Amino acid sequence: MKYSKKILVAVMVVMGLNSHAQDSNNPWAVSFGVNAVDTKTSAGGGNGWLDRHFSQPFDAKDNWNVLPSVSYISVSKYIGDNFSFGVQGSLNKIEKYVKFAPTAVGHDSRGYVVSNPGDLMYYGIDASVKYSFMSLINSKVIDPSLHVGGGYTFFGDSSYGTINPGAGLAFWFTDNLGFSLATTYKKSFGDREDANGTPDAPSHFQHTAGLTFKFGGKDTDGDGIYDKDDACPEVAGLKEFNGCPDTDGDGIQDSADACPDVFGLAALNGCPDTDGDGVADMNDACPDVFGLAALKGCPDTDGDGVADKDDKCPTVAGPKENAGCPWPDTDGDGVLDKDDKCPEVKGTVANNGCPDNAEAVMMKLNEYGRTILFDSGKASLKKQTYPTLGSITEILKEYPSSRFVVEGHTDSDGSNEMNQTLSENRAAALKNHLIENGIKADRLNSTGFGETKPIDTNKTAAGKAHNRRAEISLIKE
Incomplete structure (x- = not known):
């Protein structure tokens, strides 16, 4: 040994x-x-x-x-x-x-x-x-x-x-x-x-x-694939992708997946197509509606080449220059000539294509409003103001798309609290009268300002009479 x-x-x-x-x-x-x-x-x-x-x-x-x-x-x-x-x-x-x-x-x-x-x-x-x-x-x-x-x-x-x-x-x-x-x-x-x-x-x-x-083999990321054979040695991955990951599990490795965190389709580089129109959601302007690739995934119901979302007449074919409508908008105010009461003069949609002479209209409404009479200390309208109310109603009917606010005002007699309540009640009374005479309720609001906005002195009877008034203002959208 x-x-x-x-x-x-x-x-x-x-x-x-x-x-x-x-x-x-x-x-x-x-x-x-x-x-x-x-x-x-x-x-x-x-x-x-x-x-x-x-x-x-x-x-x-x-x-x-x-x-x-x-x-x-x-x-x-x-x-x-x-x-x-x-x-x-x-x-x-x-x-x-x-x-x-x-x-x-x-x-x-x-x-x-x-x-x-x-x-x-x-x-x-x-x-x-x-x-x-x-x-x-x-x-x-x-x-x-x-x-x-x-x-x-x-x-x-x-x-x-x-x-x-x-x-x-x-x-x-x-x-x-x-x-x-x-x-x-x-x-x-x-x-x-x-x-x-x-x-x-x-x-x-x-x-x-x-x-x-x-x-002696080194596997840094612990995915069972040695570093020398691992295309992604620092990140755990799959054998079929040489050690690279597929986070969303769609069969496309992350490095080649345009949408690595969302399950997608191989034909779209791993991105989803929710509406199935062949346009990836990330490039689809209408991702939830089946559409055309030429229109970034949006539909064109009337087939006029204008996407429904941009087509003012989505069910009737029309040229692109008319925003997809068969009728033009000569004055370019956004109201088609067939609906434009002033087709050659630029106006507003609220005024059916005609110019909105808001200042003149409001002056006229407020002139009428100052002649509306209320019983002293009450919110009841006097009968002699009914003709004036009729004129106001006709003016409002000329602007069917516009909305207005009815304002109530008082003189300084009485307490502030009483006058605030009285002004609100007077505005509501005028609003209700207009509704009863054909003005839609959703076009009218009412509010009261009490004695806070006088237009004349409260030291004379005539001045107080001026301050007991109603005004109508246009609500600008």
Whole structure:
């Protein structure tokens, strides 16, 4: 056992070296298991070289020396193009030494004798270059290989160098764990024995069987795809996208998805099309209504080339210059000639296309308003004001699209609170009268200002009479 320390130190050194590898994803590998040593190849005899070396390759019972424990360890590193380089350390105990002795007692039918040379320990340190055929046969499980190298063997009290050709076969259970078999012919130069017939430097076969662990691959984002194969190594992704993510799960990786956070269609670069008109929502001016691509996804009901949202006559075809209507708007006031009471003069929509002479109208309404009489201290209209109210009603009817506010005012007699209430009641009374005479309620509002907005002095009876008034104002939209 004097070489045991040597082999253990050698193994520790080997584990720190660049060694035998398996693939580029996990460039490092460690293997360990049992080994068997067969010395028959150096025994001589047989019918030529092939017969001597391969006549009994699997006669484990008679020829193999096996130490029933972990008896080899190797460390490996990938060096590229299916090649790897590694170093292995092994130990064994030789209890079956094969010699060709056809005249000796106990020889077998072929003339071989198996003897026990005593407490003969075996140590080996070997380096090799291996070529894997795994990628060539396009397999992810079966990994056949060939290797060649050299080593140094401690055989009892002798030690010598060898040249080591061999072959191997691994079965990978996962990306990182496999079961490995290998056989190596260790050719020594001399195949000699000492004067007492004790083996000195025999050539031999060494077979190994054990587990192999691969490691060293880097997967920064933890998505199961090694960085060297990961197109997005900093972000967890999917295997089908080379490690890049598909956040919205629409089958289009984020880097090629114009809408990476919203499930969409491949035809629209990953963007959705809610109305199914072939225009992505992000480019669709009418995303909830089926439309035409030429109109940015908006419909054109009358087919005149003007989108409904811009068509003033969406159900009747008309030229674009007429805003989609068959009728023009000669004065350009937004009221079509067919509805324009003043088609050649620019007006307002509220006034049916005619100019809005608001100031003149309001002056006339307020002149009438000042002649509206209320009973003193009351909100009741005097009968002599009815003709005036009729004139006001007719003016309001001339502006069917306009809205007005009726304002009530009082003189200063009485308290502020009383006058405020009285003014509101008078405005409401006038509003109700107008509604009863054909003015729509939604066109009228009413409010009171009490005594806060006098137009004359409250020191004379005539001035007070002027201040007890009603005014009508146009509500400008």
